[in-house]
Amino acid sequence: MNSFSGQRRLTVAVLTALALATSATACGSGLGGTGTKAADSGTYTVWDPYPQFAGDSAWTKLLDDCGGKAGVKIKRTAFDTSDLSNKVLLAAQQDNSPDVLIVDNPVVPTLAEAGVLTTTDDNKLDTSEVDPNLLGAGRSGGKTYGTPIGVNTLALYYNKDVLEIAGVDIASVRDWTSLTAALAKVKKAGKKGITFSAIGTEEGSFQFLPWFWGSGAKLTRLDSPQGVSALSLWTDWLKQGHAPNSVINNTQTTSWQEFASGDYAFAENGTWQLANAEDVGFDYGVLPVPGADGGTAAAPTGGEFVTVPVQSDTGRYTTTRKLVSCLTGAANLYTTDTTLSYLAPTSEVRDKQMAADAKFKPWAEAVKAAKGRTSGDLGTKYPKISEQMWKAIQSALSGSKSPKDALTAAQRAAN
Amino acid sequence: MSHTTHLPDRRAVPDRDEAAGAAPDRTTPRRRAHSRHWTAWAFLAPAALYLLLFYAYPLYRNLDLSLRDYTVRSFVRGDAPFTGLANYQTVFDDPTFAPALAHTTAFAAVSLLFQYAIGLALAVFFNEHFRLSATLRALFLVPWLLPLIVSASTWSWMLNSDSGIVNAALNAVGIDSVNWLTSPSWSLTSVIIANIWIGVPFNLVVLYSGLQSIPSSLYEAAALDGAGAWRRFRSITLPLLRPVSAITLLLGLIYTLKVFDIIWIMTKGGPADSSTTFATWSYRLGFGNLLPAFGPGAAVGNLLIVAALGFGLMHLRVQRKQYAS
Numbered sequence: 207m208n209s210f211s212g213q214r215r216l217t218v219a220v221l222t223a224l225a226l227a228t229s230a231t232a233c234g235s236g237l238g239g240t241g242t243k244a245a246d247s248g249t250y251t252v253w254d255p256y257p258q259f260a261g262d263s264a265w266t267k268l269l270d271d272c273g274g275k276a277g278v279k280i281k282r283t284a285f286d287t288s289d290l291s292n293k294v295l296l297a298a299q300q301d302n303s304p305d306v307l308i309v310d311n312p313v314v315p316t317l318a319e320a321g322v323l324t325t326t327d328d329n330k331l332d333t334s335e336v337d338p339n340l341l342g343a344g345r346s347g348g349k350t351y352g353t354p355i356g357v358n359t360l361a362l363y364y365n366k367d368v369l370e371i372a373g374v375d376i377a378s379v380r381d382w383t384s385l386t387a388a389l390a391k392v393k394k395a396g397k398k399g400i401t402f403s404a405i406g407t408e409e410g411s412f413q414f415l416p417w418f419w420g421s422g423a424k425l426t427r428l429d430s431p432q433g434v435s436a437l438s439l440w441t442d443w444l445k446q447g448h449a450p451n452s453v454i455n456n457t458q459t460t461s462w463q464e465f466a467s468g469d470y471a472f473a474e475n476g477t478w479q480l481a482n483a484e485d486v487g488f489d490y491g492v493l494p495v496p497g498a499d500g501g502t503a504a505a506p507t508g509g510e511f512v513t514v515p516v517q518s519d520t521g522r523y524t525t526t527r528k529l530v531s532c533l534t535g536a537a538n539l540y541t542t543d544t545t546l547s548y549l550a551p552t553s554e555v556r557d558k559q560m561a562a563d564a565k566f567k568p569w570a571e572a573v574k575a576a577k578g579r580t581s582g583d584l585g586t587k588y589p590k591i592s593e594q595m596w597k598a599i600q601s602a603l604s605g606s607k608s609p610k611d612a613l614t615a616a617q618r619a620a621n
Numbered sequence: 622m623s624h625t626t627h628l629p630d631r632r633a634v635p636d637r638d639e640a641a642g643a644a645p646d647r648t649t650p651r652r653r654a655h656s657r658h659w660t661a662w663a664f665l666a667p668a669a670l671y672l673l674l675f676y677a678y679p680l681y682r683n684l685d686l687s688l689r690d691y692t693v694r695s696f697v698r699g700d701a702p703f704t705g706l707a708n709y710q711t712v713f714d715d716p717t718f719a720p721a722l723a724h725t726t727a728f729a730a731v732s733l734l735f736q737y738a739i740g741l742a743l744a745v746f747f748n749e750h751f752r753l754s755a756t757l758r759a760l761f762l763v764p765w766l767l768p769l770i771v772s773a774s775t776w777s778w779m780l781n782s783d784s785g786i787v788n789a790a791l792n793a794v795g796i797d798s799v800n801w802l803t804s805p806s807w808s809l810t811s812v813i814i815a816n817i818w819i820g821v822p823f824n825l826v827v828l829y830s831g832l833q834s835i836p837s838s839l840y841e842a843a844a845l846d847g848a849g850a851w852r853r854f855r856s857i858t859l860p861l862l863r864p865v866s867a868i869t870l871l872l873g874l875i876y877t878l879k880v881f882d883i884i885w886i887m888t889k890g891g892p893a894d895s896s897t898t899f900a901t902w903s904y905r906l907g908f909g910n911l912l913p914a915f916g917p918g919a920a921v922g923n924l925l926i927v928a929a930l931g932f933g934l935m936h937l938r939v940q941r942k943q944y945a946s
Contacts, residue, residue: 292908298697316912320693406891408911451782454803454892464784586693589912597893604892606805619716 247522249279250529251304253294255287255510256546264545272532276525291316294515298322303515305526308355311343311578312408312592314511315585318351322515325349329514329523331530335552343578344511346585352513353534356548358477359505359576360416361568366489368397368471376491381500382420382439385472389448392471399448400472401464403456404440404603410596412506412579413458413474414440416495418595419577420503425584425591428598428620429613435498437609441602454603476508477549477569492568494575504577509548549573594620680926686919696915708916712924715917717894717902724809725898728816729877735817736873737866740824745858747825748832758829765822773886776815777802780887805895808888812896815883820876824869831865832858864943871936875929899925 252269259265266282273280283304285293291313297303303322317323326333326349333341333353344352369376372395374388389399403413417440418425423433443449453461458475465473466486474495483490497503512530514523533542540558543550549569550556556573560566580588594616601607607615687708695701712718747758764772779786780801788798801811835858843853859866881900884890890897890905897905899921907918 288908291911292913295693295696295913299699312911316693320697322697406889407909451800451803452784454800455777455781455888586912589910593910597891600891601893604800604803604805604895606893606895 247278249281250276250306250522250525252280252282252306252308252529253290253304254282254284254308255290255310256308257284257286259284268533268538268542268545272529272538275532276528278525278529280529294322295320298515301518303517305514305517305522306529307513307515308510309513311354311507311509311511312580312588314344314351314513315346315580316589317513317515318346318349319586323351323513324516324523325351326353329530330527331512331514332535335536335554337551337553337574339577339581340507340551340573342581343507344513345583346580347583352511353530354507354551355510355512355534356539356543356546357507357509357551357573357576358548359507359569359572360413360474360476360495361505361572362400362493362495363465363473363475363479363483364491364493365465365468365471366491368392368395368469371395372397372471374471376493379493379496381496382498385496386439386443386448389443389471390446393446393448397471398450398464398469400443400474401450401456401461401470402440402453402474403458403461404453404596404599405455405457406596406600408592408596409458410599411592412508414595414599415579416474416503416505419505420495420497422498425579425582425588425595427617428591428595429610429617432498433613434610437599437602437613440599441609444603454600478508478547480565480569481547492565494568494572502571502575504575505572506579507573507576509551591620683919683922683926686915687917687923689916691915693912696913701916704916708920709924711917712920717897720894721897721899721902724896725878725900727809728813728880728898729874731813732816732820732877733870733873736820736824737870739817739821740869741828741862741866743821743825744828744832745854747829758825761825762822764819765826769819769882770886772819773815773883776811776818776883777887780811802888803892805893808892808896812884812887815887816877816880819883820873823876824873827865827869827872828862831862831869835861864940867936867939871932874932878925878929 250273254265256265269280269282287310290309294303294307294309294317298320307317307323309317314323318325331353333350336353340354340357341350344350344354364376366376369388369392372388372392374391379385379388392399404410414436417436418433421432421436421439423430423436427433440449444451444453450464452464456464461473462475462479462482464470465475466482468486468488494502495505512534514526514530517523532538536552536554539550539552539555542548543555543559549566550559556566556570560570579592580586584591597619598607598609598612598616601612601615602609688703688705689695689701690704690707691701743761747754778784780788782788782798782800782803785801787801792798799807801807839857839861840853843857848856879900880898881904884896884898884901885904888896890901903918903921903925905918906914906921
């Protein structure tokens with residue numbers, strides 16, 4: 207019996223060693239795979255967050271054209287936005303980064319902090335044409351880590367039919383007081399006021415920012431009187447029934463569905479809904495989010511940056527630069543942004559877009575006032591602040607804390 | 622394993638000694654045993670390898686993640702400093718810890734209680750053979766067959782504060798709307814209700830098969846002795862169902878502890894952490910933010926694994942005691 211168990215122990219040891227050896231070789235062949243990629247200099251990998259564009263879409267064709275011009279083949283992989291940053295971190299860990307990475311702008315400082323991205327000093331991308339307020343999202347520690355491929359932002363969509371029934375003149379909506387007054391009129395007329403997304407994710411913070419910035423508050427101090435006034439505006443809307451309680455759980459998509467039902471006077475939503483807006487079956491208009499005392503509030507910029515991840519084979523950067531310039535150079539930017547239904551990050555191309563289609567006009571205005579979420583050297587501090595901000599929004603809107611207490615707690619936790 | 626070792630032998634043999642006698646070759650029994658062990662391990666190797674690669678290694682990685690101070694930078698470079706239990710300390714000190722623990726406990730306890738009670742009631746009901754019994758039983762399995770994303774999204778539509786069918790029904794009978802998913806006092810209840818609905822079929826199926834193995838002669842004898850339905854249930858069904866009940870509850874517990882999709886889809890653990898459990902908290906730490914906190918996220922995940930393991934061991938002990946007695 208004794209010798210049997212001794213034997214068994216030995217066998218286990220041997221098997222373990224075998225398994226470890228096998229897994230080690232598995233890792234080895236994995237690394238070998240990376241090596242083949244580097245050696246196969248004719249194929250360049252592009253990762254983007256546009257799974258909605260299939261292999262036969264205009265976007266894929268554009269990528270292939272650019273690859274053709276640079277004399278290389280493009281291997282494109284599309285990821286879900288929320289998935290992409292972790293995939294990139296993992297790939298970088300294994301020295302297997304894509305050649306071109308198109309990534310949501312607030313993620314850029316995080317990836318830059320991780321040492322995944324090259325600066326424009328290294329990759330020699332030309333960003334001189336891009337509006338500085340839009341380039342800001344891709345800057346961290348005084349360096350720039352890419353160039354925006356296109357931008358979108360938030361504004362207020364309004365339903366002309368509902369406003370007419372309620373007797374609201376949209377020209378009278380200039381600041382928060384007049385907006386709230388308009389909502390009261392809409393409610394009196396038996397219609398619903400405004401819908402937005404206040405969900406407990408980055409989306410909620412994104413939607414709150416135009417109001418937060420419009421009050422004059424700064425992200426470095428969440429619990430300033432201005433910040434509290436912005437959160438109180440939302441909370442009061444909920445209390446008075448100007449906004450539905452469901453906003454606490456609304457994503458921007460579900461919020462849009464509420465607006466598309468035709469009952470709501472206003473909806474805060476993004477440029478990307480323009481195509482859907484044509485199908486809602488009622489007359490709509492677009493108004494930049496007003497500031498607390500009038501003017502246009504700064505809305506956060508959405509949209510992706512084209513970045514060039516660090517490669518062990520630095521010789522690849524030359525071709526990569528050709529690819530990126532092809533996508534974002536003045537000549538092609540119009541095609542790219544029309545393909546992606548974004549606004550261009552340069553005023554020259556935006557003018558061209560407005561000339562082609564007047565519906566871009568209010569958006570161009572909103573983009574001019576827009577601000578990157580990580581701008582102002584917030585960089586990797588932003589994710590922490592944003593998480594506390596959406597928690598505060600949720601606490602205040604659900605009534606578990608007053609706006610002031612919620613933001614005070616958020617400020618304490620963000621530091 | 623002795624079963625596998627016998628495979629090379631031509632005829633079925635009940636035990637090792639007989640097998641040795643049956644095969645007339647000259648190798649000493651010692652060596653034969655030796656080579657047979659190797660055969661056994663060779664058969665075992667694929668499973669062992671699989672376990673090591675897909676269970677042991679990820680567990681080890683998760684443990685390693687939770688013991689190091691990972692930032693995005695050190696994650697990429699793989700040079701995160703070892704910090705011992707600092708991540709666990711962070712997790713314990715987090716203001717989310719106590720509520721998350723309370724929610725996880727309440728979520729698991731209430732879900733299990735109702736899943737088991739309803740499952741058992743339905744199992745007893747379907748054990749009485751009647752027309753359409755099989756069809757109805759099959760229909761009850763639907764929640765189990767639906768992908769979780771479908772059922773969770775459906776629940777969140779039904780429980781929507783403004784346009785949900787549940788509130789519409791409540792209004793129709795004159796009750797005020799309830800903010801099922803958006804009020805801190807209701808959100809946990811809502812996700813528990815959805816989870817019970819999803820868990821009932823599992824309990825039904827397992828308990829029903831347990832009921833099938835109780836001999837009907839026992840019931841007949843009890844009926845002759847004048848035992849009523851309730852008495853028969855308490856004195857025959859429940860005691861004889863105990864081993865099956867134990868495994869059902871244990872599996873249910875492990876499943877409930879790790880429930881993530883339903884909560885994440887319905888409430889994202891909110892509003893204001895009011896439906897956050899360890900599972901959603903772990904995900905939020907690791908992936909819910911633009912700046913992932915892998916270390917604390919892995920620490921919370923490990924706490925969950927330890928809890929499930931603890932209950933598993935408890936089950937084994939109880940079972941051993943049962944056999945011993």
